[in-house]
Amino acid sequence: MEWFEEYYGDVALKIKIKKIIADFHSKYQHIQLFDTFEFGKMLVLDGKIQLTERDEAFYHEMLVHVPMFTHRNPEKVLIIGGGDGGSLREVLKHDVSEAVLVELDGEVVELSKKHLGIDNGAFEDPRATVLIEDGIEFVKNLGERFDVIIVDGTDPNPYSEHIMSREFYEACSKIADVFATQSQSPFVQPDYFKKMFDNISSVMDVRVYINFVPTYPLGLWSYLIHSDESPSLDDIEKRFADRGIRTEHYNPEVHAASFALPEWVKRIVKDR
Structure with missing residues (x-):
């Protein structure tokens, strides 16, 4: 089972991933879209969570x-x-x-x-x-x-x-x-x-x-x-x-x- 981890200094948020919907680099940044078990779809830019459907x-x-x-x-x-x-x-x-x-x-x-x-x-x-x-x-x-x-x-x-x-x-x-x-x-x-x-x-x-x-x-x-x-x-x-x-x-x-x-x-x- 895959996990996504976002680090801020010496701590991190870890979220279990159900499916990778998209994972690519645009001209400006690394873009990822995941489907998660707890939070629905989750948009990530350059390793930082931008949003989840749940919150x-x-x-x-x-x-x-x-x-x-x-x-x-x-x-x-x-x-x-x-x-x-x-x-x-x-x-x-x-x-x-x-x-x-x-x-x-x-x-x-x-x-x-x-x-x-x-x-x-x-x-x-x-x-x-x-x-x-x-x-x-x-x-x-x-x-x-x-x-x-x-x-x-x-x-x-x-x-x-x-x-x-x-x-x-x-x-x-x-x-x-x-x-x-x-x-x-x-x-x-x-x-x-x-x-x-x-x-x-x-x-x-x-x-x-x-x-x-x-x-x-x-x-x-x-x-x-x-x-x-x-x-x-x-x-x-x-x-x-x-x-x-x-x-x-x-x-x-x-x-x-x-x-x-x-x-x-x-x-x-x-x-x-």
Whole structure:
């Protein structure tokens, strides 16, 4: 019986594999798709778990709905990364007029369409546009504004580090009302988290929120959000009810609670 192991320093997560669906190298990265016994299909890029069917909603819903409900009326949304379609699926649950997804590696999109299917038809939605381009170049050359920008990036690698740069965040700050990004694990990957926080906070005000994703490094995951508006729980509850969105994990109470940070995370942020 085969096992997949993802290492983070001196610890690892080990998952039993039922079947290897795909295993190849694209121009940019090593792409693997497995069928597992406990977690369903599992997408792995460069040896790092990107999602499993069982808990991908924990990640995608918090990445997407926190910024989407922070905005009072999001109509135009830009997603950088997210070639598996999970973030696009969640964005399209809102009454948006346009959702643009910019993904560097078209192989991820094609594999996800053919073998994964977590987008639930989002790739074919007439409101969606999928572009296979470099995200930073797209943002730098953009001549229009978006209500919300969501960055659904991979673990840092030579091709994704540019969307962790100050230059990228500065360009984003000029074209969106609300900006959100995943920001790695502050517990297992503190250097990456600190770098992202420093780069974003140098160009815009930013808040940290956290969530639990079981198959991510030791479970704890973080996100960063910029918005000029800080809606109350009552505001979020009203927007959630008015938009009639069905979720697996996210709700207004979880939204509010995700901004309550443990002391050690507060110290990291305060010391930056």
